[in-house]
Amino acid sequence: MAMLSHTTEPVGSESLEKWESVGSGGFGHVYKARHRDWGFDVAIKLLHDGVGFYSSAPIHKEKALAEEASHMDKVSCEFVLRVYGLYEGIPPLGGLAMQKGIVMEFMGGGSVQALLQDLSGPPPWPLVFRLAHQVALGMNFLHSRNLMHHDLKPSNVLLNDEFNAKLADFGLSRVSTSALNSNNEMTGEAGGTYKYMPPEAFEASYEPVRAFDRYSYGILLWSIVTGKEPYPMAHSSLVALRIPEGDRPPCKEINHREAEGLEELVDLMKLCWDQNPSKRPTFKECLEVTEKVFSKHKKEIHGAVHLVLTRLVEPTSFLSEN
Numbered sequence: 001m002a003m004l005s006h007t008t009e010p011v012g013s014e015s016l017e018k019w020e021s022v023g024s025g026g027f028g029h030v031y032k033a034r035h036r037d038w039g040f041d042v043a044i045k046l047l048h049d050g051v052g053f054y055s056s057a058p059i060h061k062e063k064a065l066a067e068e069a070s071h072m073d074k075v076s077c078e079f080v081l082r083v084y085g086l087y088e089g090i091p092p093l094g095g096l097a098m099q100k101g102i103v104m105e106f107m108g109g110g111s112v113q114a115l116l117q118d119l120s121g122p123p124p125w126p127l128v129f130r131l132a133h134q135v136a137l138g139m140n141f142l143h144s145r146n147l148m149h150h151d152l153k154p155s156n157v158l159l160n161d162e163f164n165a166k167l168a169d170f171g172l173s174r175v176s177t178s179a180l181n182s183n184n185e186m187t188g189e190a191g192g193t194y195k196y197m198p199p200e201a202f203e204a205s206y207e208p209v210r211a212f213d214r215y216s217y218g219i220l221l222w223s224i225v226t227g228k229e230p231y232p233m234a235h236s237s238l239v240a241l242r243i244p245e246g247d248r249p250p251c252k253e254i255n256h257r258e259a260e261g262l263e264e265l266v267d268l269m270k271l272c273w274d275q276n277p278s279k280r281p282t283f284k285e286c287l288e289v290t291e292k293v294f295s296k297h298k299k300e301i302h303g304a305v306h307l308v309l310t311r312l313v314e315p316t317s318f319l320s321e322n
């Protein structure tokens with residue numbers, strides 16, 4: 001099927017059925033619906049609380065939606081969430097106002113953030129290495145197309161039914177959260193939560209460059225390897241103070257002997273969050289490491305996926321393999 005271009009007619013409510021609410025984020029609310037003609041489920045992200053473009057929607061959000069849609073042709077990649085087009089209509093579950101939104105590929109496995117929460121820890125190692133590799137593949141693709149993400153974090157890495165990763169929100173992220181995100185965390189002007197923002201981004205004159213995403217990737221790797229949220233107890237203003245001073249999430253509890261290649265992945269993580277942006281490896285360089293370490297565990301990936309599915313269905317019958 002050909003990729004829709006942003007000049008295509010928006011998808012209207014009449015094309016969609018079986019609406020279900022999925023969840024809310026800083027930008028808006030996400031729904032799942034079946035496209036009547038296409039025959040498969042899509043995700044629709046709408047602006048918050050019936051804020052319609054025909055009423056008081058901030059102009060920068062409208063621009064962001066158009067921008068996201070305009071990236072569609074540029075970003076057709078297995079590791080980046082597919083955007084099918086714009087939505088325009090009165091959604092059955094979203095109030096009475098006319099709304100605009102974006103129609104995307106529906107990801108049945110939720111986000112990496114939700115997975116880590118549901119597992120109360122990291123996924124089995126083969127899945128850790130595959131996630132690390134797939135995120136690097138997606139980011140390398142975006143950077144090769146001169147696109148930056150600026151909000152790379154576990155909630156913006158979505159998973160399909162087999163837990164394959166795709167990057168989401170790279171167009172909307174710059175405006176997704178003007179003051180508070182879904183976790184009531186303050187976010188920076190440049191987009192992204194403080195916890196995933198590099199030290200230099202806290203300077204008022206900062207202009208985002210690729211090194212921003214490389215830093216975020218380092219913190220994301222830490223989250224995936226440990227299964228934890230960085231700086232869980234710290235208020236965002238403290239985080240904003242400490243990251244520029246060189247604070248990073250702790251690595252002392254990571255036992256390199258638990259998995260072959262883990263030490264190399266941890267070394268990569270630390271390089272990515274280097275204080276000096278010019279020392280952070282490019283995603284092309286990251287791929288050399290992630291491909292190598294994932295290859296050591298590739299054969300075990302089906303078992304790991306099965307284990308996670310079992311654990312999500314029957315949480316008490318699972319003994320951690322990590």
Ligand code: ATP
Nearest residue numbers: 023024025026027030043105106107111155181182
């Ligand atoms: P933030 O706005 O701070 O980035 P977020 O990423 O959680 O937070 P949204 O992207 O709006 O916010 O997502 C809201 C919910 O919808 C989350 O649970 C997310 O996992 C889910 N979601 C978003 N996009 C999709 C999609 N394409 N397919 C399936 N679920 C999705």
